[in-house]
Every structure is written in C-alpha cells, then in structure tokens.
Amino acid sequence: MPFNYPISSFNGEVILDAKFSILIPSWNNLEILKICIESIKKNSFYNHQIIIHINQGNDGTLDWVKKNNFSYTFSEENVGVCYAMNAMAKISSTFFYLYINDDMYVCPDWDKYLFEEIEKQGNEFFYLSGTMIEPKFTNNKCVIAPYDFGTTPSTFQEIKLLEFVKTVEKSDWFGASWPPSIVHKKLWETVGGYSEEFSPGFGSDPDFSMKLWLAGVRNFKGIGKSLVYHFQSKSTERVVKNNGRKTFASKWGIPSSYFYKTILCLGKTYNGKPLRLEKNFKYRIAQLKALWIKIK
Numbered sequence: 001m002p003f004n005y006p007i008s009s010f011n012g013e014v015i016l017d018a019k020f021s022i023l024i025p026s027w028n029n030l031e032i033l034k035i036c037i038e039s040i041k042k043n044s045f046y047n048h049q050i051i052i053h054i055n056q057g058n059d060g061t062l063d064w065v066k067k068n069n070f071s072y073t074f075s076e077e078n079v080g081v082c083y084a085m086n087a088m089a090k091i092s093s094t095f096f097y098l099y100i101n102d103d104m105y106v107c108p109d110w111d112k113y114l115f116e117e118i119e120k121q122g123n124e125f126f127y128l129s130g131t132m133i134e135p136k137f138t139n140n141k142c143v144i145a146p147y148d149f150g151t152t153p154s155t156f157q158e159i160k161l162l163e164f165v166k167t168v169e170k171s172d173w174f175g176a177s178w179p180p181s182i183v184h185k186k187l188w189e190t191v192g193g194y195s196e197e198f199s200p201g202f203g204s205d206p207d208f209s210m211k212l213w214l215a216g217v218r219n220f221k222g223i224g225k226s227l228v229y230h231f232q233s234k235s236t237e238r239v240v241k242n243n244g245r246k247t248f249a250s251k252w253g254i255p256s257s258y259f260y261k262t263i264l265c266l267g268k269t270y271n272g273k274p275l276r277l278e279k280n281f282k283y284r285i286a287q288l289k290a291l292w293i294k295i296k
Contacts, residue, residue, distance in 0.1 A: 007079070007087045012071040014093075019046040019115060020182065021092035025084035026102040027055035027238070030064060031153045032231060033102040037070075045112035049093050052102075053084035078239065080200025086193040098182040100228070104132075105158075106180070107165045107227040114182055114226050124184035126219040127212050129176035130226035133161070133168070141267025142173055142222055143230075151231055161229055170224035174275070175266030177209040177220060180228050190215050197251075203244015206256040209264065210248075218274040220264050249290035258286040 022040060026033045037050060051071045054062050055078040065072045073087040089097055096118070100106070110130055117128055134140075135148035147164060150156035191211035198204040209220065248256040260266040263277050277283075 007073050007075045007083070009073040009087065009091050010066075010071065011091050011093075012069040015047050015049045017047050018049040018094050020096045020098040020111065021049045021051060021089075021094045022098045022100055023051050023053070023085055023088040023092070024100055024102050025053045025055065025081050025088075026057075026061060027078050028057065028059040028061065029102050030059050030061045033061065034064075035153055035156065036100070036102050036104055036106075039105040039107075043106050043108045043110065045109045046115065048098075048111065051088040051091060053079075053088050055079060055084065078200065080239070082194040082196045082199045082201055082204050086196070089188060089193055092185070095185045096182055097185060097188055098180060100180040101230070103231040104180065105156075105161070105229040105231070106130075107133075107229065108162070110180075110226045110228060113223050117221065117223055118182070121219070124186045125215075125217045126184070126221065127176050127187075127209065127217055128182050129178060129222045130180040130228050131170050131173075131222055131224050132180075132228055132230040133165070134230045134232055136232060142175065144168060144170055144227075149229060156231075165227050168227070170227075172224045172270035173222040174268045174270050175220055175260060175264040176222045177260065177264060177266070178205045180226070183212070187212060187215060187217070198242060198244055198247055200239050200242060201244075202242050203248045203256060206259055207244075207248055207251070210252055210259060213263070213277075218276075220275065221270055246293055249293040252290075254283070254286045254290050255293060258283075258289070262286070 040050060049071060052065055054065060054072055054074045056076065062074060071091055085099060114128055114130065132143040133147055134143050134145040135151055137146040149161040194204050195207050198207055245256060264275060
C-alpha cells in the first residue's frame, strides 16, 4: 500500500558536463554498490551525475556515500523502488534519467551506445534499455545467459568478464522496460514518474512502460551493444512483495504478461517497425484474463 516516509536529500559534487542522471536505489548492499559505482566511473564514455537512494543504510552505506560526496536521497525505512526513484528524480540535473540496480556492473562504453541511439531519435518519445549479462539462465530472451562471472563481490571475475564482452554479440531487441533503462526528463514529468501504488516495486516496470505507451511512446528498444553484468543479487527476497500482477491488471485492464509479449514484443529482434496495439480477439481474451486476475 502507498505510504509516506520522510525522505531527506543532498546534492553532492556538481558534474557540469553530465550526460545522464544515474538513479540507483540501494538497500543495505554496500559492497556490491561500490562495484556498481566504480564501474560507472571507469567504464563510462561520458561523465554522469550519480544519485543514490539509501534505504536504511545501516550497513555503512550512508556514511560511505556522504564521505564520497555523492548526491543522495535517504529514508530510514526501506521505501522500495517507486518512492526511491521519484525522490532521486527531484534532485537530478540532466535531461536523461537512467535507472540502474545496485547489483549491476556497467561494461566499457555502455553509455556511449545508449547516447548514440538517443541522438538518432529526433524527439523524446523513446524508452531504451541496456542489455544484461546474467550468470543464470531464466528463459529471458532479452539477456545474454548463462555466463557466470560471479554472483557476489568476493566471487566476481572482472577480468574474465571484460574479455568476454570484447567478443559477445547481441542484436538490438524490442521491449525495453527494465534497468538499465533511460527516459527523457520531459516524458518522466509527463507520466509522473513511478506509480507509488506499486510500492515496494513489483509490477512497477511494466506500469511505467504502459504510462509511456499512453503518452505516445512506440519505440521501446534494447541496445545490444550496451552491456551490463547483473549479479542477480536478490534484495527482493528480503522485502514483503506487493501483488504487482493484480494491481497492473486492475489498473490497465490487461495482464502485464500480455502487454510485454504481445504489445511490446519483448525479446524479439528489433526491426525498426513501430509497435502497435491491435484490439482484436486476443486482446479481448486478455481483458477477460485481467478481470480474472483482479477478482481471484
């Protein structure tokens, strides 16, 4: 359920030529957060503003972030992704908001490939994602897996990963909807950021994409050359889950799975054709499924 916790904020070092505002929600995950931020510093082509939302931070995260003069927002309780993202956006200083999880390591020039795609757009009506490399196979067509370079800071094989990304190839894909994902500030403000009724966050990714869809976005593109390694660290296992599937179905009248698979064509090779919503027989069946999800 939505709730209100006091959130404090601090604007750290000013990055005058920053391309992106990189928004990183973190919940007592300091050692892996350090790896994430270090990778941004050494593997980015451009300079960026880094903003961290610290949930609790009683593992030393708050002190470490202050010591290093990063911009941050802070809540004494774990407020989840939606509140964290909205809080961080308020202190951003660029035109592009990039959401990334703290358990991700960005690979060389990850941002260069994203910005090259942005420059091709001609307007702000796009939603882009980088491509994850993951240690475990999850039947997700959008990721490169299984390639295990470690699942914890102590088992991380950075050198092997960097050698691997020199040779791996991945086509661009349809369906950008989760981190690392980037959106223009104008679009963020148009749709009102993340919907806090999805707190602590399950179902918030497809909901945000649906709001962008209704705002006119038809280009949901995953960039195959923009690579990040995802440790698959399960902070989500520590939190009481909201029923995002039910909330999405109740709010939008179709299941999130239908939106991903049929409308966003999630994981299919990108061919440049605009996505379309066809209110055909399959769509009507999806509406019935959403009604069932809502009432059961």
